[in-house]
Every structure is written in structure tokens, then in C-alpha cells.
Amino acid sequence: MKILIEIAVITAFVIGNILIADVLVVTKKGESIWAITASKDNDIVSYVRREDGVEIKCSASELDGVLPVFKRGVSYSTNEGQKYIERIQKVRAKHPALMKQLNGILQEWENLLKADPEMEKKIYDAREEFYKSDKGPKAYRKLSVDLNMLQYKDMQGKYSAKIKEIIDQAKKEFVAVNKPKITALAAGGKVDVKTFLPIKIMGEELMQATEGAEKEEIKNAVEKSRAICLESGINTYSSAFTSARSLDAYLQSSAGLWLLRREVASSEQQITKIEKAIQSLISNVSNVFPKYDFSFRGFPLLQDEIRQFNNAGSKASRVTFADVLSENSCILIPMKEPGVLRLHNKFTIPLKAIFNQAQPADRIYGMIIQMHQKGGGLFQYSIKLPSFVITEGRATFSLEDDFSKLDGHFVLGPSDTDGNSFYFCCLAYLIPANDFNPQDEWRALSSFCAWRVLP
Structure with a gap:
């Protein structure tokens, strides 16, 4: 007989009569697997991995938990919420390396028990702030973010209709105020990159807020400016x-x-x-300039630099990550052998940066650092660099890191199938917060260097 389980810690299954969907499976080895269904047949647990739809079967003794994911729009009692919170906390205590994943699902259950008594006032205040503003992209984006955050905290969906009504009306106001601005800019005739970028960004937001002929009119204005x-x-x-x-x-x-x-x-x-x-x-x-070789993406490379870059292999900037977009305007070559780094042991590595594009004189540079963590995923942080001078497309500087920016719960994980761990670093520049980007952002200039690192 197949027994279907209510989401629970494996050591204390609760029997139910429905198949449970959307869970986090935690093994005794400290692995975490997102699954879309879970069931138990005697001592065998079956679950379907979310990433590829493959069904996995294992003994219940191999697992520490099959933990619940909060379902929005579903009514839960306070007792249910408290029960799931306690179960997640028990597994978190056993697996601190999974803190990020477990805290995410734990927070949703905790929000269920923390209804905000001022929710209605906060919704009203967000609306009033928008209507007292210039109703530009920044104000419209802030209203959307604020109301979406409040809707996220409205676990039972009590205010969903009201929030949707406010956003829909604000969208109409946003379009009415800003559509004439973009058409006027586009009609100006002379458009350089500095002029076009605001047209492009505002146009994209307006097109998301419109449809039909109105959307087509905005698109035509943007495309006319783009062509010019x-x-x-x-x-x-x-x-x-x-x-x-x-x-x-x-x-x-x-x-x-x-x-x-x-x-x-x-x-x-x-x-x-x-x-x-x-x-x-x-x-x-x-x-x-025949002394330079420009064949590699237009970088002005001397013969010695080509040899250094080739000899360094992946210790130079060759590694890419799908979720880190790089401008590919720089290559990095370590000026000394990085060797094998030790986690939490301070190091200094001198680097040469070679550029195929000029960089603004006032640019602030830094390094984006990534390392795989146990249980899956990459931990990322940034290190601001001292200012340096670029001469004939070249600059030298040193990367110094003592690992103090690592999370206290960070546990180093493997980066390849052989179990090796790597310290990945790339050159980046700072984009300060602005009207279109509410937070500071580091934008990658190069691919990543990969240096071996041990715990």
C-alpha cells in the first residue's frame, strides 16, 4: 500500500490522503533538492526533482527532511504554520550550510503568523506618494515595488484586489504623463547615445504598460531614435x-x-x-601599429602578453558564468603564480589588466568574487580596488582578500566533477544607484580567473 505524506520532517511523517507538491528535500549528507511532489511507500520516499522532472526513490533513513513550501492563496491555520516552522528550524540547526535555502522557506511561514496591522495604511501611503510625485519612471517603479512587497506580505491575499486596482490606475497615469515626453524626444531629430538611453529605458517601461496601437506608437518612436x-x-x-x-x-x-x-x-x-x-x-x-596583435577581440597584445595569457590558462580571465554578464572589455593576467589559496588566509595577487576599449577617467573599479558553497549555489561578494591609471590600454594593480566578506555560515563546496574548489574573480566597475537602478551595482568588465582554493 502506498502512503501519501503531508509535508513533514522525514523522522516524523504525518499521514494524509493527497500527494504533496513543492517541497525542499534535505539529505543527511547536507544536500538540498527542490521537488514538485513527494510521497512515501513503507520506508521508500519518492520525489520528483523540479529541475528535470526525474523521479528519485530513496530510503527514508537517508533524509533529514521533506520541508513545506508556503502556497499563496491557500488558507493555513496558525497551528499548521507553527508546526512547519518548528520542523524547518530543526533541519536548519542540523545543516547550517543550507541556511540560505532554509531561511527562504522559513520566512514565508513566519510571515503567515505576523499579519501587519498597518497593511491598509501602508497601501494608502504608497498610493499617495505616487500621486504627489512627477509620475515618472522612478515613482511608478517605486509604487510597483512597494505594493508588490506589501502583496508578498499579504499571505492570505486579503488585499490583492485593492493592490491590483491601484497599480492598474497608476499605470494609466504613468502612460498619460510620460508618453508625450518620449515622442517629443524622439521627434528632436538629433539623437546620440546619451540622449537615446533615457528614450530606450522609458520606452521599454511604457511598452510594458501599454498595448495595441498605443504600444506600437511608442515602439515606433523608440526605433526611429535608435536608427538615428x-x-x-x-x-x-x-x-x-x-x-x-x-x-x-x-x-x-x-x-x-x-x-x-x-x-x-x-x-x-x-x-x-x-x-x-x-x-x-x-x-x-x-x-x-604592427607591434601589437589585435586578433583577439581587438585587444592590443604584445607577444610577451600573448604568451603570459596562454601559459596562465584558466588562472587568467577565461571562465564565464551565465548569470554574470560581462562587457568583455578587459583581460586579466596574474603577474605571479596564485598557487593554492587557503580559505580565511589573507593573500595578495598582482594582476595586469589589458583593455580593448577606453574607460572613463573617474570610474571606480572592484573585483567580483564567486565561490561555490556546499549544498549548491554560488556565494558572491565584491572588493573595491584602490584607484589605478590606465596607460596605452594597460594597468597593474593587486587583489588583496582576507575572506572577511564571507557569510559566517559559508562552507566551501566543489566547483567541478573532480571535487576541486575554485576562487573565481573578475574585474568590474561600479554603477552608482540612479533613477533607473535603485541600488549600486558592480558590472563585470572581464571574464573570471579561476584559482584553486582549499578550506
């Missing part, structure tokens, strides 16, 4: 090197063309046109 910006930008940036014929002029021209490639071009035809302009620029600079 691309045409004038390619001509301006391509001619900059032709006029000066210096390495710095090349880097300035390259930076401008790559900016068009990243921020302006959208269609395959536009991307192809810019890439042809970049290749033409590389061909021209190669003829003017």
Missing part, C-alpha cells in the same frame, strides 16, 4: 581613430562602437552593421 543614434554614432566613432591615429584614439573609437553594440543595436541587421565597423577599425589599427 546608430547611423550618427557609427560615423562619429569610426572617424575618431582616422583623425588621430593613436592607440588612445583607437581605444576611444572602440569604446564608442562597443557601446552602440551593447546599448543601442537590437536587430541582427543593426548588430551586423556595428560588428563590421568594429572589424574595419581593428583592421585599420593593425596596419598602423
